[in-house]
Amino acid sequence: MSVSNIIxxxxxxxxxxxxxxxxxxxxxxxxxxxxxxxxxxxxxxFLIDFFTQLSRAENKWKYFYTIGWLDLLSSIPVVNEFRFIRVFRVFRVLRIIKSTRLLIAFIRRNKATSLYGFIVFTAFTTLVFTTTAVLYLEQDVGNIKTAEDALWWSFVTITTVGYGDYYPVTNSGKLLASLLIFCGIASFGAVISYVNRIAVSFKD
Structure with missing residues (x-):
C-alpha cells in the first residue's frame, strides 16, 4: 500500500x-x-485509481473479478437527479469497508509514510469545507453566488494565485480564505518533501 492508496x-x-x-x-x-x-x-x-490498479495487476481478470468490479462501480457519481443511479451508493459503502480494513493495517506498519497521505487528505477536506462554507456565507451578500464561483475562488486561493475576481466580504469568509491559503502552502511543502524523499531513495 502506497501513499496514493492511503489517499x-x-x-x-x-x-x-x-x-x-x-x-x-x-x-x-x-x-x-x-x-x-x-x-x-x-x-x-477513483476511476483513475481503478485503471492504475488494473494496469499494474499481473492477472487483470483476477483483479477485476475480485475487487476491481467494486472499484469500477464505486467510481460512478451518485449525487444525481436520476434515482436509478443512486443505487450505486451501496458500492461506495462496500468500498469503504474494504478501504478501512486495508488502511488500518497499513497505518500500524507505516506511520511515517501514512503522514504524507493524511496531509493531502486534510488539504482536500479543508478545500471542500471552506468552499462549501464560503458559498453558504457569501451567496447572499458577496460576489460568490454559485457553485461555479465558489469552485473557481477556492482553486485560485489554494494555489495562492489569487486573481481577485471573486473574494469573500464577510469576516467569516475572510477567515476561511486565510485557512485555505495556509492549507495550500502546507500541502505544497508536503508534496515537495515527499518527492525529495523519493529522489533520495532512488539515489541510495
Whole structure:
C-alpha cells in the first residue's frame, strides 16, 4: 500500500460523508450542486485509481473479478437527479469497508509514510469545507453566488494565485480564505518533501 492508496482509502471514507449531506440539502440549492461537483471529482480520482490498479495487476481478470468490479462501480457519481443511479451508493459503502480494513493495517506498519497521505487528505477536506462554507456565507451578500464561483475562488486561493475576481466580504469568509491559503502552502511543502524523499531513495 502506497501513499496514493492511503489517499484513495481516506477519500473513499470521506465520500460517504459528502453523500450523507445530500439528505439534508435541497437538490435545487447551489450547495447541493457544489457537492455534486466534488462527488464528480472524487469519482474521477477513483476511476483513475481503478485503471492504475488494473494496469499494474499481473492477472487483470483476477483483479477485476475480485475487487476491481467494486472499484469500477464505486467510481460512478451518485449525487444525481436520476434515482436509478443512486443505487450505486451501496458500492461506495462496500468500498469503504474494504478501504478501512486495508488502511488500518497499513497505518500500524507505516506511520511515517501514512503522514504524507493524511496531509493531502486534510488539504482536500479543508478545500471542500471552506468552499462549501464560503458559498453558504457569501451567496447572499458577496460576489460568490454559485457553485461555479465558489469552485473557481477556492482553486485560485489554494494555489495562492489569487486573481481577485471573486473574494469573500464577510469576516467569516475572510477567515476561511486565510485557512485555505495556509492549507495550500502546507500541502505544497508536503508534496515537495515527499518527492525529495523519493529522489533520495532512488539515489541510495
Amino acid at each position: 484513495i482509502s481516506l477519500l473513499s471514507i470521506f465520500s460517504i460523508f459528502l453523500l450523507s449531506l445530500t439528505f439534508f440539502i435541497s437538490p435545487e440549492s447551489e450547495i447541493y450542486q457544489l457537492i455534486s461537483y466534488f462527488d464528480f471529482i472524487l469519482c474521477f480520482i
